[in-house]
Amino acid sequence: MFDFTFHNSTKIIFGAGKEALIGAELHAAGITRVLLIHGKNSVIRSGLLDRVMTSLKADNIAWTKFGGVDSNPLLSHTRDGIALAKQDKVEAILAVGGGSVLDEAKAIAVGALAAEDVWQFFIGQKVERALPIFTILTLAATGSEMNGNSVITNAQTRQKYNISSPHVYPTVSILNPELTHSVPLNYTAYSAVDAITHVCEGYFTKQPGTHLQDRLVEGIIKTVLETTSLIMSEPTHAKARASFMWAATLALNGLTPAGIGAYSFPNHMIEHALSAIYNIPHGAGLSIVMPAWMKWYCPQNPSQFTRFAREIFGLDSGTAGIAALEQWFVTIKSPVRLHEVGIPATDIEEIAENAAGLARQWGIAELYPRETIAEILRLAI
Amino acid sequence: MFDFTFHNSTKIIFGAGKEALIGAELHAAGITRVLLIHGKNSVIRSGLLDRVMTSLKADNIAWTKFGGVDSNPLLSHTRDGIALAKQDKVEAILAVGGGSVLDEAKAIAVGALAAEDVWQFFIGQKVERALPIFTILTLAATGSEMNGNSVITNAQTRQKYNISSPHVYPTVSILNPELTHSVPLNYTAYSAVDAITHVCEGYFTKQPGTHLQDRLVEGIIKTVLETTSLIMSEPTHAKARASFMWAATLALNGLTPAGIGAYSFPNHMIEHALSAIYNIPHGAGLSIVMPAWMKWYCPQNPSQFTRFAREIFGLDSGTAGIAALEQWFVTIKSPVRLHEVGIPATDIEEIAENAAGLARQWGIAELYPRETIAEILRLAI
Numbered sequence: 205m206f207d208f209t210f211h212n213s214t215k216i217i218f219g220a221g222k223e224a225l226i227g228a229e230l231h232a233a234g235i236t237r238v239l240l241i242h243g244k245n246s247v248i249r250s251g252l253l254d255r256v257m258t259s260l261k262a263d264n265i266a267w268t269k270f271g272g273v274d275s276n277p278l279l280s281h282t283r284d285g286i287a288l289a290k291q292d293k294v295e296a297i298l299a300v301g302g303g304s305v306l307d308e309a310k311a312i313a314v315g316a317l318a319a320e321d322v323w324q325f326f327i328g329q330k331v332e333r334a335l336p337i338f339t340i341l342t343l344a345a346t347g348s349e350m351n352g353n354s355v356i357t358n359a360q361t362r363q364k365y366n367i368s369s370p371h372v373y374p375t376v377s378i379l380n381p382e383l384t385h386s387v388p389l390n391y392t393a394y395s396a397v398d399a400i401t402h403v404c405e406g407y408f409t410k411q412p413g414t415h416l417q418d419r420l421v422e423g424i425i426k427t428v429l430e431t432t433s434l435i436m437s438e439p440t441h442a443k444a445r446a447s448f449m450w451a452a453t454l455a456l457n458g459l460t461p462a463g464i465g466a467y468s469f470p471n472h473m474i475e476h477a478l479s480a481i482y483n484i485p486h487g488a489g490l491s492i493v494m495p496a497w498m499k500w501y502c503p504q505n506p507s508q509f510t511r512f513a514r515e516i517f518g519l520d521s522g523t524a525g526i527a528a529l530e531q532w533f534v535t536i537k538s539p540v541r542l543h544e545v546g547i548p549a550t551d552i553e554e555i556a557e558n559a560a561g562l563a564r565q566w567g568i569a570e571l572y573p574r575e576t577i578a579e580i581l582r583l584a585i
Numbered sequence: 586m587f588d589f590t591f592h593n594s595t596k597i598i599f600g601a602g603k604e605a606l607i608g609a610e611l612h613a614a615g616i617t618r619v620l621l622i623h624g625k626n627s628v629i630r631s632g633l634l635d636r637v638m639t640s641l642k643a644d645n646i647a648w649t650k651f652g653g654v655d656s657n658p659l660l661s662h663t664r665d666g667i668a669l670a671k672q673d674k675v676e677a678i679l680a681v682g683g684g685s686v687l688d689e690a691k692a693i694a695v696g697a698l699a700a701e702d703v704w705q706f707f708i709g710q711k712v713e714r715a716l717p718i719f720t721i722l723t724l725a726a727t728g729s730e731m732n733g734n735s736v737i738t739n740a741q742t743r744q745k746y747n748i749s750s751p752h753v754y755p756t757v758s759i760l761n762p763e764l765t766h767s768v769p770l771n772y773t774a775y776s777a778v779d780a781i782t783h784v785c786e787g788y789f790t791k792q793p794g795t796h797l798q799d800r801l802v803e804g805i806i807k808t809v810l811e812t813t814s815l816i817m818s819e820p821t822h823a824k825a826r827a828s829f830m831w832a833a834t835l836a837l838n839g840l841t842p843a844g845i846g847a848y849s850f851p852n853h854m855i856e857h858a859l860s861a862i863y864n865i866p867h868g869a870g871l872s873i874v875m876p877a878w879m880k881w882y883c884p885q886n887p888s889q890f891t892r893f894a895r896e897i898f899g900l901d902s903g904t905a906g907i908a909a910l911e912q913w914f915v916t917i918k919s920p921v922r923l924h925e926v927g928i929p930a931t932d933i934e935e936i937a938e939n940a941a942g943l944a945r946q947w948g949i950a951e952l953y954p955r956e957t958i959a960e961i962l963r964l965a966i
Contacts, residue, residue: 205762205827207600212593218844219588381586416808416828416835423800430796446586447797450844454797459840463599463831 206465227263238298240267268292277308279358286315296336303346310354310372331369339377344449345395347456349377364480381446393536394487396432399452406467427451477559491538495530496583587846608644619679621648649673658689667696677717684727691735691753712750720758725830726776728837730758745861762827774917775868777813780833787848808832858940872919876911877964
């Protein structure tokens with residue numbers, strides 16, 4: 205165990221139909237006007253946005269609608285949202301959607317109270333304040349509903365960068381697992397990969413010996429494996445969708461890294477380069493990167509890989525555990541090689557260059573120079 | 586998975602020497618005067634109280650000292666604290682000690698802002714507000730540092746009752762595991778029993794099928810078993826003390842019951858009667874009650890007891906799992922029979938009568954009429 209501070213004050217309201225409470229929650233927080241941000245058309249088609257607006261109306265909350273968030277949310281669109289939030293003097297941001305919508309909502313919440321351009325905060329400036337953020341989640345994957353992270357893509361510079369700040373934890377997040385029943389199976393698979401990767405980053409890159417946190421991680425991974433398989437054969441399996449949703453939240457809400465000391469996010473670092481350049485789904489990029497990274501990293505922490513193999517798959521070697529995870533990705537139809545998403549091996553140097561920028565940003569450039577990243581990526585050819 | 590709301594905004598600061606930050610934390614919260622509550626002499630002898638006062642002084646926080654909290658904190662002493670808090674117009678309560686000190690601090694925080702006698706809140710009145718609570722923990726066991734519970738004993742009526750309210754979650758809790766190195770081994774054992782019982786109550790009394798939460802519980806139990814054994818042979822084992830401390834916090838901070846639906850606290854119900862009447866340590870009472878309750882309850886939820894036996898002890902029957910847990914209590918020298926703490930079998934009817942009062946208070950009187958409680962207690966003769 206290492207020193208840590210844990211402080212996560214997000215209120216989670218979990219259950220069917222709970223989006224009807226959003227008006228009351230905003231009212232209780234003294235909010236009278238929100239920026240209502242969402243993605244493309246699915247929340248309109250499903251009727252969710254109408255239900256949300258009905259709840260807002262019932263509690264006299266005014267709103268400015270702002271749709272069209274991309275699945276890798278863009279800086280340009282974020283800037284539009286900030287302009288709108290400032291113009292309409294909204295008091296909070298209400299995000300209705302998946303992790304991308306939530307991440308953009310957080311960036312707008314920061315930008316709305318800042319004089320400078322919001323990208324400054326993604327390249328190093330400290331976040332000092334943000335508008336309160338409320339969320340209604342429609343896709344379980346990123347954990348953004350209960351953490352202080354936001355990832356935005358700058359299409360001009362092809363940088364997918366993040367902020368991490370206590371000021372952008374959502375005040376209230378409503379998790380209705382029924383809203384995820386209609387998530388297509390390919391996106392469900394990518395979400396499973398994302399949640400597994402979130403807990404694996406710390407699990408493998410920390411020092412060994414924090415067994416409590418290892419057990420929490422293993423409990424989350426086993427739950428994601430189990431529930432994903434159930435969902436694959438029955439997409440509206442209510443119990444599986446619900447457990448999957450809560451597992452994905454716990455996978456990145458600060459619980460599993462509390463007390464583990466220093467760790468890093470190498471898989472996310474490399475994947476952010478992939479989706480910044482090729483705009484592929486984040487989870488699809490991760491299922492390509494993770495087996496490659498694991499094969500490269502395994503010799504640096506063999507005991508933890510052996511533990512992983514034993515606890516998760518009942519296997520007796522680290523190599524077998526990695527192979528089993530890669531095979532599971534194949535089973536749920538998430539890609540495991542670059543060519544599966546149309547990325548040629550000849551692009552590896554460019555991807556590595558992009559990821560190396562993030563490695564510098566995250567302070568792990570010594571561990572991950574450009575050539576090392578390229579070496580890892582070559583294991584995914 | 587069932588509907589739930591999870592909202593735990595306590596800030597945890599974990600690590601050696603972190604008590605030095607208390608002045609700064611109070612200052613940041615705008616507090617200028619606290620009631621500084623502690624137990625008997627150990628925090629004075631150890632120098633901890635001096636270090637705390639040094640930190641308060643450095644940040645210009647004034648204090649009123651109030652010591653002498655009992656290990657089963659008493660209503661009469663709580664009332665004295667409330668009078669003092671009102672008289673000196675303190676703005677927050679700072680608790681330095683174990684769960685008992687924290688629980689009394691919470692009761693004082695409620696009483697200090699109430700016109701009526703504080704006991705009213707323990708027998709049903711709803712808590713509407715409380716002074717902010719800050720804690721420095723010296724004994725890992727009760728989870729009070731990160732939850733909204735407070736248990737107080739009314740010696741006159743021999744009732745050990747509780748409040749449970751969002752208003753008494755600590756604002757900040759400082760957990761320095763080194764402060765627990767000097768906890769005597771018998772109290773360490775009682776603490777281990779307490780933490781295990783906290784997670785077992787929900788694990789066994791809920792509906793089956795919430796595997797994620799089961800896995801979190803099992804991770805906590807395995808950690809408590811493992812670290813307690815290490816501490817028993819090396820009381821200052823730093824890693825074990827630290828993991829034990831965090832495991833005890835997670836055991837009752839709302840994490841493990843989130844999503845499990847309805848459950849109850851039968852072991853605590855019966856034990857509260859024991860320590861209300863005989864003033865025995867809470868954990869000692871629990872290690873007597875729990876094996877008895879498990880033997881009685883096992884037929885009502887056999888699959889979960891089989892799971893417990895397999896996951897925790899690698900055994901293949903519920904009965905064997907219960908026997909293994911009871912044997913483990915014996916190994917760590919926590920009592921498992923009433924006579925070990927001097928309670929004669931002839932008192933069982935009186936204990937059952939007392940516990941039945943709590944069963945009514947907690948809404949489980951139908952499941953636990955007096956005669957059923959007596960039947961369970963007879964298994965602990």
